[in-house]
Amino acid sequence: MEKRAACDHSIDDLLARRWSPRAFSERAVDAETVCSLLEAARWAPSCFNEQPWSFIVATKENPEAFSKLLGCLREANQIWARQAPVLMVAVAKAAFDHNGKPNRHSGHDVGLAVENLMLQAVSMGLFAHAMAGFDAGRVREAYGVPEGHDPLVAIALGYPGDPGMLPDDLKERETAPRERKPLMRFVFGRFWGNSWEGLRENRP
Numbered sequence: 187m188e189k190r191a192a193c194d195h196s197i198d199d200l201l202a203r204r205w206s207p208r209a210f211s212e213r214a215v216d217a218e219t220v221c222s223l224l225e226a227a228r229w230a231p232s233c234f235n236e237q238p239w240s241f242i243v244a245t246k247e248n249p250e251a252f253s254k255l256l257g258c259l260r261e262a263n264q265i266w267a268r269q270a271p272v273l274m275v276a277v278a279k280a281a282f283d284h285n286g287k288p289n290r291h292s293g294h295d296v297g298l299a300v301e302n303l304m305l306q307a308v309s310m311g312l313f314a315h316a317m318a319g320f321d322a323g324r325v326r327e328a329y330g331v332p333e334g335h336d337p338l339v340a341i342a343l344g345y346p347g348d349p350g351m352l353p354d355d356l357k358e359r360e361t362a363p364r365e366r367k368p369l370m371r372f373v374f375g376r377f378w379g380n381s382w383e384g385l386r387e388n389r390p
């Protein structure tokens with residue numbers, strides 16, 4: 187299933203095709219493919235090139251490891267994420283390595299790495315779905331995540347599946363159009379709240 191962005195201005199096709207499905211195919215994702223996704227994450231930019239990300243990965247190839255990670259997700263996410271062949275948790279390091287001071291941008295940088303991973307996934311015919319709905323404390327305990335590292339977001343990924351496999355409420359969300367605020371609402375020029383002049387001149 188495709189859920190291409192309905193863009194007001196042209197963007198790259200890869201970006202337009204990315205979306206967050208809940209229906210995944212049973213098709214396994216081989217380890218080399220998972221490595222490519224993580225390699226894409228690795229090449230994200232980061233503040234001071236500190237690369238404050240770590241990833242915990244579990245695939246269905248190892249059912250025990252998979253259910254350990256699945257068990258860290260909130261029930262509402264487990265319902266659909268159990269179908270995905272790969273689960274991950276991205277973890278952010280809170281302080282800089284080079285001076286030990288708080289890294290205000292660590293969440294930002296982990297987000298960049300995750301988006302790199304997601305776009306690489308789309309380029310390879312896969313899709314990834316981020317989840318805030320997981321128990322960070324449980325991840326910390328189950329995997330021995332050290333102090334100063336924060337489990338930030340869980341990710342389910344795999345090849346796209348049939349939305350018909352989802353419960354009715356999720357099926358509806360799966361097929362609903364994707365929506366975004368217009369640029370006018372969040373791109374400002376002279377003052378906060380005053381949209382940037384270029385937008386007015388280039389109104390769709």
Ligand SMILES: Cc1cc2nc3c(=O)[nH]c(=O)nc-3n(C[C@H](O)[C@H](O)[C@H](O)COP(=O)(O)O)c2cc1C
Nearest residue numbers: 189204205206207263315316317318319320339364
């Ligand atoms: C940090 C983050 C947390 C999210 N948490 C959840 C979640 O717990 N459960 C869920 O179903 N979707 C979750 N999503 C997916 C968003 O709902 C989705 O990205 C948003 O609705 C836009 O849809 P799109 O990705 O298909 O464009 C999350 C996305 C992000 C980036």
